[in-house]
């Protein structure tokens with residue numbers, strides 16, 4: 241089965257052709273990083289306009305690269321949430337029109353579920369139950385997945401996502417956007433012991449993450465040590481490298497510690513770490529060490545598949561199509577789309593804690 245995947249949830253216009261859910265025939269990603277860089281983050285209106293300008297040529301490029309005519313496509317999978325509403329709508333409307341015109345099935349895919357499926361291409365098949373840490377610029381979630389398509393949310397962030405924390409600290413250090421890769425580069429020459437940042441403890445005892453305190457801690461560190469990126473050599477100075485190393489260490493420790501503890505309780509057969517932050521080598525190495533201690537395999541996507549792409553959307557879509565699911569032409573963008581479909585404690589939690597995501 242040949243599935244065309246389409247992803248436009250944030251700042252990448254992406255299209256891919258995937259065979260049988262596990263073989264990439266083509267995967268094209270047009271990044272908008274340069275467009276948003278002057279603003280230090282994604283500008284939603286610019287993102288939607290750019291998707292609109294690019295979508296047709298990116299889909300054509302994916303078909304050409306796969307040496308496939310549009311009529312050979314069996315189904316279309318498209319991200320319909322969560323994400324930026326205007327950006328999502330471009331992909332959803334395009335996919336609906338194409339599926340209708342071709343008379344083929346359409347399936348809407350949750351972007352986070354796409355990140356889960358990003359490991360299916362370059363790893364052995366996932367053995368369930370699985371425990372998946374999905375860390376990106378917009379999300380930080382730990383899911384227990386007892387069987388394909390069933391998701392129980394174990395931990396999530398109470399405030400900023402891990403990638404967002406990397407991006408915000410990078411901004412404070414005068415580094416560019418996106419911040420994760422810049423922090424990782426700097427951290428290689430830094431000493432985390434010289435700039436220690438604690439892991440936030442959640443007062444109600446839930447195994448959740450919290451990263452917003454890191455910004456305040458870094459701001460205090462800079463103030464107390466009389467450091468200003470602009471006047472003090474900024475990104476190239478030793479203190480900035482130490483701060484980068486300290487911040488990375490704190491984020492990675494928080495993520496991996498929580499995953500390891502959950503794995504001991506839930507006894508999964510496979511660990512998965514995916515999403516843009518999974519590009520981070522310190523995170524990969526810490527997760528590998530934890531997996532060794534647990535005696536479990538850990539799957540990562542390659543860098544191309546870690547950040548937003550359409551191959552992962554096609555893979556997730558194929559699994560849904562195989563399970564008999566289809567979306568109608570009433571499919572629309574849903575920025576509140578949730579992945580958890582098992583034992584959600586949401587209503588109780590909403591009363592006690594305010595979640596951003």
Ligand code: KG4
Nearest residue numbers: 376377378403418420421516517520547548
């Ligand atoms: O999955 P993604 O492309 O987009 C979202 O769905 O958010 O993730 C982008 C995020 C950004 O916050 C970026 O700073 C972070 O992933 N990121 C990294 C690294 N590469 C990308 N964070 C830490 N280390 C990296 N090497």
Ligand code: ZN
Nearest residue numbers: 376516547548
């Ligand atoms: Zn993403």
